[in-house]
Amino acid sequence: xxxxxxxxxxxxxxxxxxxxxxxxxxxxxxxxxxxxxxxxxxxxxxxxxxxxxxxxxxxxxxxxxxxxxxxxxxxxxxxxxxxxxxxxxxxxxxxxxxxxxxxxxxxxxxxxxxxxxxxxxxxxxxxxxxxxxxxxxxxxxxxxxxxxxxxxxxxxxxxxxxxxxxxxxxxxxxxxxxxxxxxxxxxxxxxxxxxxxxxxxxxxxxxxxxxxxxxxxxxxxxxxxxxxxxxxxxxxx
Numbered sequence: 001x002x003x004x005x006x007x008x009x010x011x012x013x014x015x016x017x018x019x020x021x022x023x024x025x026x027x028x029x030x031x032x033x034x035x036x037x038x039x040x041x042x043x044x045x046x047x048x049x050x051x052x053x054x055x056x057x058x059x060x061x062x063x064x065x066x067x068x069x070x071x072x073x074x075x076x077x078x079x080x081x082x083x084x085x086x087x088x089x090x091x092x093x094x095x096x097x098x099x100x101x102x103x104x105x106x107x108x109x110x111x112x113x114x115x116x117x118x119x120x121x122x123x124x125x126x127x128x129x130x131x132x133x134x135x136x137x138x139x140x141x142x143x144x145x146x147x148x149x150x151x152x153x154x155x156x157x158x159x160x161x162x163x164x165x166x167x168x169x170x171x172x173x174x175x176x177x178x179x180x181x182x183x184x185x186x187x188x189x190x191x192x193x194x195x196x197x198x199x200x201x202x203x204x205x206x207x208x209x210x211x212x213x214x215x216x217x218x219x220x221x222x223x224x225x226x227x228x229x230x231x232x233x234x235x236x237x
Contacts, residue, residue, distance in 0.1 A: 044195075050119040050237045051193055052088050055143045058122075059169045062145035062189050066167045073148045073187050077124055080189060081114065084122075092117070092236055094227055100219045103206040107133025107180070111190075116227035118237045121196050126187030136202040137177040140194025144170040149186025154179045200224070 061083055069075040077097075085093055094114055102111045102125065109127035116122075126149070135142075135153075144151065146166050153162040153170060155178050162178075164170045172178060174194055192199065207217045231237075 047119055047194065050117075052092060052236065053115070053120060053122060053191060053193070055141075055169075055191055055193065057087075058143065058189060058191050059145055062147060062169070063167045066147060071148060073126075076147050077112075077187075084114070091234060092231055094223075098219075098223055100223065101213065101216045102203065102220070103211050103213070103216075104203050105134030105136050106206070107131040109182075113223050113227060115231075116196070116224050117231040118196055118228065119193060121190075121192050121199075123190050124187060125190045126185075127182060128185045130182050130184045130186070132179070132181040135172055135176075135178045135180055136199070137175060138172070138192070138194070138202070139174060139198045140192040140196060141174050142172040143191045143193075144172065145189040145191070146170070147187045147189055149182060149184060151186055151188065152181045152183065154181075196228075 061080055065076040065079040068079060081093070081095060085095065092115055094116075097112050099110050099112050102109055108131050109125055112124040114122045114124065124147075126147075144164070146164050146168050148166050150166070151164040151170055153164065155162075162170070170180075203220070204217065207213055
């Protein structure tokens with residue numbers, strides 16, 4: 001039978017070991033967070049170097065497409081993709097209209113991913129019957145160029161809705177949040193620039209908390225992953 005002295009020494013050693021382990025773990029975690037913060041700050045200040053799209057050109061292009069084709073949304077989309085191919089080339093564009101449902105923030109619509117990379121995405125998003133939901137609070141600026149229909153937006157404290165008709169752009173700044181609504185048919189060219197991967201959590205959340213539509217989740221993941229990884233291999237961050 002071990003003596004009380006031996007048991008006490010063993011207890012002290014165990015306690016000392018736990019304290020050392022905890023201190024070591026915290027030290028490693030602190031170093032990791034410091035390095036991550038430094039790298040993030042360095043890259044965040046240089047995000048403009050990675051962009052291949054210009055939000056002002058996309059707005060002007062959307063306006064020209066609406067003016068040229070009126071209520072013919074399909075022709076508007078074709079007009080936009082054709083000019084983008086001429087301007088930035090087909091290397092970083094997905095020209096196949098792979099439409100998938102998108103549930104996020106309580107709203108439901110469909111999207112066609114034209115481009116997806118670490119720092120940018122460009123999609124056609126909309127619905128033919130209307131929807132309403134939460135914009136999400138994102139790590140990227142979001143430019144919602146209305147191609148057909150009207151989008152409404154609301155922020156707490158205001159007594160009037162923000163109204164965005166065809167040809168206008170709704171700029172949701174990074175970190176901001178709003179309620180939005182498409183009362184009926186509405187489609188938009190949506191362009192986000194900033195840190196795109198963290199936005200995926202918002203895009204996936206409704207699948208696990210509400211829809212349980214895993215085939216759509218797989219289709220979204222497959223297309224997004226293919227485009228992001230493909231662009232990364234082409235040195236497009």
